Amino acid sequence: MRPVFPFTALVGQDEMRDALVLAAVEPRLSGVLIFGDRGTGKSTAVRALAALLPDMEAIAGCAYGCDPAEPAALCPACTANTRRAAVRVPVPVVDLPLGATEDRVVGALNLERALADGAKIFEPGLLARAHRGFLYIDEVNLLEDHIVDLLLDVAASGENVVEREGISLRHPARFVLIGSGNAEEGELRPQLLDRFGLCVEVQTPGDIPTRVEVVRRRDAFDRDAAAFCAAYAPAQAALRERILHARARLAQIQVGDDILSAAAELCLALGTDGLRGELTLLRAARAWAAFSDENEVSLAHLRRMSAPALRHRLRRDPLDDSLAGTRVARAVAEVLAA
């Protein structure tokens, strides 16, 4: 297996890196959308994140990687199985390529078994493989509509219901959706936009020192990947530890009433649709507080998370290309100034 570029060796793009780390800390944020130019390290960052995360416990032999610690959310096979042995497996990061067929995504009849002995066996698809992990869609804005519909439904309900080819079954499919794309090449449907917890915008760094550093590190990695990864191993371990620590502390983070009302006020000022904006903003602020090793969500956390949590939820004129981020920043300055 080819070595993966270490997450901690990425240069710049702080907002994107923070958002990915938060998605790892708090899976209920349900996804990160990365919009930006080509060649800004979007794919590199997502693949690096997978290599960074610690292995998870899963039931041995389960096609969906069910969590033994969560008996309520097991797949039918695991529920029936009384002797559930746990194994450690890497967190899955599954690529959903453009033009993937519905069969590949939701799963289909297992051809081999059907032809060889006429058995009706379900062959799990990409959604099953992504359970408890990450589903990565590059160029998400070019994804075909019928696949988008399917994803929306599964992402909302956390389970995949298959009713096709004589197969009728449901299995858990909870995953963190990570999408990347270039806004210049196509719009994303508002329903799908809303599904992503955080939205970040990345740009090609304009200053020469940053670009030099990017090329220098990539060059060092190209020349001797093993040595490069070894040099970053301590930093990788430290970040992994920090993520685990934050996950463990997440439930204990306090959110004061003043923070709740500030979040509500901010969303009201921005006119975001629905309550998902507030919920996500609070979840993100809490995860950020946990990651920063603090006990309570502060206004600073809220301020920091407001752009990624809200910029894609503004009710907008499709023709208005003024940056949503600036509108959020203005509202933050007004509402959260005190």
Place this chain on the structure above:
Amino acid sequence: MSPFDPHWDAPTPLCDAVSAAVLVAIDPSLGGIVVRGWASPARATFVERLAGLHNDAPPRKIPLNIADDRLLGGLDLAATLQAGRPIQRAGILAEAQGSLALLAMAERLSPATAARLAIALDSGGVVFIALDEGIGPDEAPPTALLDRLAFTVHDLPDGAAIWPPASVVARARAALGGVSCPPEIIAQLCAASVALGVSTMRAEIFTCRAARAAAALRGASVVAEADAELAARLILAPRATQRPEPAPEAPPEPQTPPEAGPETQAQKLDDRLDDAHSVALPDHLLAALAGHAGPRRMARGGGSAGATHSLQRGRPIAARRGPLAGQARLSVLDTLRAAAPWQRLRGNPPGSGRIAVRAEDFHIKRFREQPRRLAIFTVDASGSSALNRLAEAKGAILRLLADCYVQRDEVALIAFRGDGAQVLLPPTHALARVRRALAALPGGGPTPLSQGIHAALTLALAARRTGRRPLLVLLTDGGANIGQNGKPGRATAGADALAAAQACAVADLPSLVVDIAPRRQPFVAELAARMRGRYLALPVADSARLSRAVQAQDYGASHGRAAR
């Protein structure tokens, strides 16, 4: 040259195309080469020589319409049925590991296939040669692919070009790990890249790799300025979106002694880049720069939404009996169901646990695809129109765009004025770009109406070939005074415009003609009649009414099988 020579000196500098080929052979992580140009003996020779540098295995060819199971591997259905046990087959990408893959007609590649190739490129191991036979800047391979292939080659070498021997390339490949790139050269490359407005960081990483490969070819262990220049000329210059500032500031240097060598060195590199840049840039790019638009190639919309009925994707509809050819996929259940009644006749004893399936049992899956719609706005931006109601026309278009957004239609924008028509925006979903293009659209000059209609027709026919349903919206005041041949003259211009309109009717293109003159123009009405389209006078500024008119217009009611 003796085989014992530590390095190889080319008698004359290698030509650029050969350099690109050699550098990719030395460092496969450069991804590959886009060869732009039509089929020719020179191209065949080039590919052959290139393969010769990659341990002479013939390149694996990836056809345009390749199915997923051939590309990525999967169950070989025909063999499986014949043998009665599952037979797996490796995909082409797996077979091509460590050698070359050839993409013919890469400009027609679907974004879906390109996405799979991009994943393969990211994980490495295969070098791609994309044969791009596109015409004009808009017909190009998908950007996901272009961005990941380091080189684009336009001018192919003739038979007399000098190629380094394979042994030299192999030696350079082995030595590559030991070649280092000094930090000041990396700094210069990045400065040059910023000055040229290169928007992707991949380009810089590629440039650095290519420079190291060039040094390895020379047998050197440190990248020299000449290597960096070569790499920058091959990789950065074709990706430039702006000309560097005429008097560039001295790029930041780690240490800046006043009379030092590095600074002059850096300036030299920048100067040379500028020269190379003006040579290597294609004409359309410079033209586009004037309008402040980069050479951004449009991604074709997601998926090659083809006919209404598809064998590959879309919402499933009933399977039907048919041959398992091309991209058709077997509907196993229906196939087994069809085979079941015949088991005894076929001599299959009951309880054998096997089912005898024959080719005539095959049922294939069918899907229904929602065809994409494309609204082509063709705007008269001439002087007469500008005097009249260009601003209103723009407002009307904006109004229509909002509806297109709701319907998730694609939009293209063509303007005609002066001596020709110009496609301001190729088909796109990004409506914000249309708005920007419209805002920047000036009015003035004579009216080449027929050329505008022809440009729209060409675009519409191209869109139809990729499975979209085009609709033409023409906004004009009808004052045609430039003919198809570009010569002024009201009579010929009018006749040419009517002929062009007739061509639209022949092509069965649904159309809407909006008269933006202050008073109804009989000529515009006649134009609409010739197009067999709808005529709409815009007597008072009312973009809502125009918008309703487009909504009422049935996209391709006369075309396409399953209009909604």
